[in-house]
Amino acid sequence: MLHLLEKISDSPAGSELDNAIALVKLLRPKKREAPALAITNVRTLTHLLQQHPHHAATLRHHLLHLLSARRQTSLYTDIGILSNDGFFSELHRRLAYRVLPPALDDRYLSDCLEKLFPFNTDYLWMRAVPVDDWAALFEVLQNADAELPPEADKFDKLDEQKTLTEILLAIQVLSYRISAIGIEPELIRIYSDVKAFESPFLMQNVELHRYLDGYMHHLNADAISPAPLEDASHVLVMLDQCQEVVTRIRKSTLRLGTSIAVTYRLVRLDQHLDRLRKLLSLVDVGKPENAAVTAMQKRGIGLELGLELIEAHNRKYTVRDLFAANINLLARNITENASRTGEHYIAEDRREYAAMYKSAAGAGFIIGFMSMIKILFSYLRAAPLVEAFLFSMNYSLGFMLIHVLHFTVATKQPAMTASRIAAGLHSSDGRNLDLDSLTELIVKVIRTQFVAVLGNLTIAFPVAYLLASGYFLLAGHHFVAPDKAQHLLHDIDPFSSLALFHAAIAGVCLFLAGLISGYYDNKALYTRMSQRVARARWLSRLLGKARTERLGDYLEISLGGLMGNFYFGILLGTIGTVGFLLGLPIDIRHITFSATNFAIALVGLDHAVSWSVIAVSTFGVLAIGTMNLWVSFSLALFVALRSRQVKFRHGWPLLKSLCARFLKKPADFFIPPRAAATAAAPASTPAQDSSESA
Known part of the structure; x- marks a missing residue:
């Protein structure tokens, strides 16, 4: 290092970067994984400059000359600032x-950084050096001008x-x-x-x-x-x-x-x-x-x-930094729509609890028919892509009908309720968190989720059972052959099949559908969908001005729910075919459809099923539902927390609070009180907006 300082002293007015590059190389630790070694190097340089003031003066003169000989403006206006080209152009x-x-062009200081700091980890060892050590080095250089001759x-x-x-x-x-x-x-x-x-x-x-x-x-x-x-x-x-x-x-x-x-x-x-x-x-x-x-x-x-x-x-x-700088706010808007919708998925009292059950029961009734239609489509033996299209339309149109009728699919709740819980974390550092209020909110979410699942299953299972039995009475043969019935039971067996893995895939689809729905909710607001539809002259001539305006208002509110349900159906209907085409064990398992398949299989086998098979199948349906809910809820909560930049560090106290609440009042996790605990502003009932997605 002293030899390099002497070399700089011999020609301090040089404008080449070689000496500066060599100096940075001496400061850089030999092992990149040990940036703390740079502290010793910086302190050594500071000590040498203190011992040799002339070297400090010539080094200062050399560095100032290097700066002045190059164009610096772009360094301050461009480095660390996104370009004007837009997100996708910057990504490309x-x-x-x-x-x-x-x-590179050495005339620009911003391009010279590429030669001075060529490794993408250089900033790590520089930040590892304490601020006081850098300040001491700069102070030695700043006070060294007295050692220079008047000309210098x-x-x-x-x-x-x-x-x-x-x-x-x-x-x-x-x-x-x-x-x-x-x-x-x-x-x-x-x-x-x-x-x-x-x-x-x-x-x-x-x-x-x-x-x-x-x-x-x-x-x-x-x-x-x-x-x-x-x-x-x-x-x-x-x-x-x-x-x-x-x-x-x-x-x-x-x-x-x-x-x-x-x-x-x-x-x-x-x-x-x-x-x-x-x-x-x-x-x-x-x-x-x-x-x-x-x-x-x-x-x-x-x-x-x-x-x-x-x-x-x-x-x-770095592509990750570009996404981190831009996606948080966009994700916040998407999950904010989900948070507002999520309030409709939380039953405050028994009246809303009963409304949620009725809403879920209506969805279960429709899903019973959807299961039968899907099996009918499978009997067509169509080409794989045609079959995927038929399955997708069955799911998509069915889920959209459920949305239009204001019914509730239980597994679609977590994407909304997770965002609502994230909204309850008021402080980004967690210090001002009201743990009691958050515990109460989670208890409400759990019991609302419970009654929604109950409503889906208690109606979907008997509807599918009655439809299969009615088909047998009318047609004289079962809706599914024994082999098909055994296959349906095998698909929901959590021990001898990949049912839980497929249920996790369905959970991911639920999460993605929530994001898609939130995106379209945000898009409908941003583009003022209601006004755009109302200005469509061709639509006014077709429907009339009043109906067109009502349609615009409806789409601005419900576009996210409709598109989320549509794409969710596409995902459910195509993943199995994609797995077949790729030769991969990829498929989906959904709790409500698994329950209806269980009912159809029982009728198809003339109830000649052992109690052990019934027990395993029942456990499989519940396990599939648990996996659906857990995966979609975890992913939605993770995105909601990241979009709000919330760092939650109270997991253990929250868990203890929930356990204490369960031991004190276990019924609260399943049945709400007769009246809401707080006099909150009235929100629309779950049955009114329950199908909206995150």
Whole structure:
């Protein structure tokens, strides 16, 4: 390391990167998996510079010259900030550059980072070094200018001036971009109040120009009559107002819906506002009594910004970061719709409990017919893809009919109730969590889920049984042959078949259907589906204006439920065929259809079934249902928590609270009280909106 410092001292004015690359290589730990070794290297360099002030001065001169000899603006305005191309263009660019990296130009400082920090783990060892150690190193370099001759010191001041000019130019570019993004029509449509007064996105640019004009006048003034310089407080106030508008737009999207493009713009706005604040903090040299930050704070901000830029450079082709930055808000909107719908899936009192049972019973009645129709389609011996289409339409149209009639499929509840539970976690750090309220909410969810499953099974099983028996009386032979009946029983056997694995696949389908439904709910709100349908002249001529308006209102409310049920049917109807075509053991098992198949098999075998088979089949149906519910609920809760960025750390206390509640009042987990415990605002009954999906 001392040899390298001597080499730099011999030619401190060189503009090549070789010495800087060698210095970073010496600081970088030999083993990438042990970044803490970099602490020793940084401290060693600091100690050497303290012992050799001349080397510290020449190193400072060399680094300043390297900075001033290159264009820096793009480093501050582009690295760590999403491009203007949009989400999918940015995704394509990152994927393409991971395969074939772009060409580099040493004239740009942002491209020089590729040579200085070529490994995508460099930011790890740099962040492993404590801030105090980096601050000590920078302090040695900053105080080393006294060791330089007057000529070199003059060049250093010129280099600093060039770097300062580049930062000011970057500030101006960021301000223009904030103005352009902030007045995008889509953002103004969501938050139209921006039109009611002068937009802060435009006014921050006006204030910034005033500040920069004063700043440049101050820099160009002579030492005898220096121009006064105001601090950046007015600009920072305008940036705070911009951030407030961004927050309001985000809240509005929860009510009006959002899109990937809007989410992408909001993320870019956040990134530009944050970067502009940091750069302003670095260059602000107002009066000491008015200065926004002290010299020590500036050093900390500069260090944090440098580490942020290096990390962003190392991860600039990472697809995961792109998704993490954009998907959370979109997922929040999707699960927010599910949360509101989930309230209709929670029975507060016995009246709503009875309504939920009736709603689930209606769905069970229809599913009994759907099971028979599916078996009829299988008798056609159609080609695999044709059979998949017939199965899918049977499921899709049946589930959509259940939705239109406001009935409830029990297994579709978890996707909504999981989002409702996530909404109950009020604090992202969990400190302000009301454990008693959350326990009460989960108890309500459990008993509502119980009565929904009960309603499905107690009606679907006898309906299928009566249909199969009626077919035998009318046709003179059973609806299913003994071999087919044995096959139906085998499919629900949890011990000798893959019934539980197939039930888990069905749980994943339920979860995906919930996401699809939430997506279309969000899309219907964002695109103002009701108004679009009402403006369709051809539809008004066909149905009449009043009916068209009612249709538009219905679609805006129910589009998510209809599409979720439609795609859920497609998933259930095609997965078995996909497994057959690929030669993989992939299929689905659903609790209600398993119960109806059990009933049909009993009739087909003339009830010549042992008690052990009945017990195993009954256990299999319940186990399939448990797997359906657990998988869909777990996935939905995981996505809901991630979308809200909730870190839940109270699992064990919550479990103890639930156990204590079960020991104290076990009946509450199955039967609600006569009246709601709290005087909450009345919500629509489960029977009215129970089919809406997450």
